[in-house]
Amino acid sequence: MDKRYQVFVSSTYKDLIPERVEVIQALLELDCIPSGMEYFPAADETQWDFIKKLIDESDYYIVIIAGKYGSVDDNGISYTQKEYEYAISKNIPTIAFLHSDIDSLPTIKTEKDKKARKKLENFENLVKRKLCKFWSSPQDLGAVVSRSISQAKKNYPRTGWIRADSMTGTSEKEVVQLYKKIETLEQKLEESSRFVELNKLNLDNLADGEDKIKVIADIKSGSWNDPKTERKTYNLSWNIINYHLLPKIISPIRMTSFKSALNSITKEVYLNDTQNVEMPANITIKIANDFYETVKIQLTLLDLIKFYDEEFFTDEKPKMVKMVALTKKGKEKLLQLRAVRKK
Template structure:
């Protein structure tokens, strides 16, 4: 597979313009993707954040030392050394290129202060603890980079970049096909199990006219934001009557929860004797997580609901619920209207 590698070039800039150009040309001839400060876009993001992002995306890191330590950060460390330390910290394979004659840099391309020269010497010693090559001039540096990077790639394999239409290797395609076959088998087993004996409601748990107290938060605006906490009491049959119709087909849990929130709000607005505030604008009710969880657990324990099984998009992270056969039958018994054969006497 045709794979290209992104290579970050780190160095001082104004004194090594020709050298950097030669290195970039060498990298392009190797079908590599050079990255460096001159290629960073202008924008509102601070310089170091941009540099870090490019280094993180790079496969290899090259540092070129000349006769200058370079501009320093607030910590007193040059950007070149800070970049080098960050690449080493990330575990990116690095290679250094140092002058064959450190004292032979032309006038104007060396540090003027002794402090900067000392920091450069210390940085050069740090770089030479790892793989380094010495260069004499721009042309020599280009050839050294070519040979050095080939050695670095051979001994330190990296992911690199590939064309989108070539990204999937034959082994990956085979693995995906195998996984799809397994998924199909699981789906087949699930369908076969779903047509087995019908699940019966487990009436060992609270149900019917037995009551449960649910906590909620009542919110709205009345000369400012208002909220109050409280409880409402419902029978399990009422809860099933409210939620059940929406779970005949699969329904996402957030939608079910919102349905019950609206039902509770309606109860608050219609029951003015229960101490709830009234007349708020943008009024809403939100059942607490604990109470909502109690509803879901109870309906599952009763074997009235189960999780949905339909395929969904990868971005859909919601939990879906649907009625079991027992749940569907129980809902019908609650909501269906039966006919009677009673005779009703008409008033005279």
């Protein structure tokens, strides 16, 4: 029977994003189910309890170590080391992947603090007591992980997951949950890949902040049988756009609502225009499609918004809907522009 194995991927995060993408891609190609910090849901249980639960459910555990020791708990132990020690205590087959030349890494990806460097060195010595491999680049790491997991499946067979059509005792609900989990992981991988590609681009020259963009809007007012239309041009800064737009997507909205949100921004700017002392009745404002597309692209490249598919049920039938949400950086921008500080 064909099985899928769940593999917990442990590492520091920000300094190893390209490496994690390669590892997850390698695991998916081996029909494995990656599990790790990217997939933590919002839950009532503590983060550490949830990590332990994920490790308990995993068939194999791998840890990637480079130049960072990582964030630590109240006892000064990094969460990466805690995860490794917990997996060992549960007798889960573990493999460590250590960078072969930490001195070759950029300074930003290494520890500057002497205590942190010492802790990292001690952690490396700890994992070297068990099975470990060495790597020098993201692509090299992906290949080493692929070979190592293939060997681990032969030498340390585990329970894994089995398709429902090959084992009649497996419940349909379990199978559905498994496929949904795989879809979620593949979507996360795609998002991570896009993030890595964006990092490769030169985004330093992107307009932002007080840089301005021209907005052309058709403004229709008056009664339905005697409408008046005027075309106005505004030069709006990206801060003004973000000031009005980001609060509207603090909770995810449908793509179809995104353009309406941009229309409403132009309306708010129009109503605040000091020249419009006497406000006309029944104002309808429509922006040009070019502006709508530009804002979508610009805010995506600035990593302020993200797009994803979400499943909704209409008349008990599933329907995929394109959604828009703030990224972590988008929430930080919203905080910067909108938060009220103490005086």
